[in-house]
Amino acid sequence: MVTNQASVKRNGVQDYVSLRTTAVIILAFTILMTWFFITTDNITFTEWQGLFSGLAMKVFTLATLISIMIHVRIGLWQVLTDYIKSVKVRGLLQWILNLIAFAYVLVGLFVLWGV
Numbered sequence: 001m002v003t004n005q006a007s008v009k010r011n012g013v014q015d016y017v018s019l020r021t022t023a024v025i026i027l028a029f030t031i032l033m034t035w036f037f038i039t040t041d042n043i044t045f046t047e048w049q050g051l052f053s054g055l056a057m058k059v060f061t062l063a064t065l066i067s068i069m070i071h072v073r074i075g076l077w078q079v080l081t082d083y084i085k086s087v088k089v090r091g092l093l094q095w096i097l098n099l100i101a102f103a104y105v106l107v108g109l110f111v112l113w114g115v
Contacts (some may be wrong), residue, residue, distance in 0.1 A: 002029075006027070008073055015074050018071075020108060022067035023071065025063055025064055025067040026064060026067055026068060026071065029064040038053060052112065058112055060101075061108075061112055065104070065109070067106050068101075068105075069102065069104070072097075072101045073098055076087055076097050080093055080094055
């Protein structure tokens with residue numbers, strides 16, 4: 001019998017769908033930003049502030065930040081369970097790296113809504 005070692009409420013299908021969904025959101029944001037840099041001749045602070053001043057862009061950026069955090073959490077869990085066999089060390093690393101990912105989202109939130 002196979003037991004679920006991931007966690008109490010996650011499974012492989014949910015991880016797969018979450019990774020693909022977050023990857024699509026991250027890709028869409030990357031394409032938007034690439035398009036902005038290609039089509040804007042002279043990028044100044046005013047242009048940059050104008051891009052991020054709209055509510056839609058703030059929400060999209062926040063969704064992308066959260067998607068990056070989810071993507072990183074699942075990816076790190078997969079890598080750490082493959083390479084770190086000690087449960088205590090893996091748990092500590094996961095906790096530290098998840099805390100860092102959450103801190104990045106908080107900093108991004110303060111920067112984003114401060115515009």
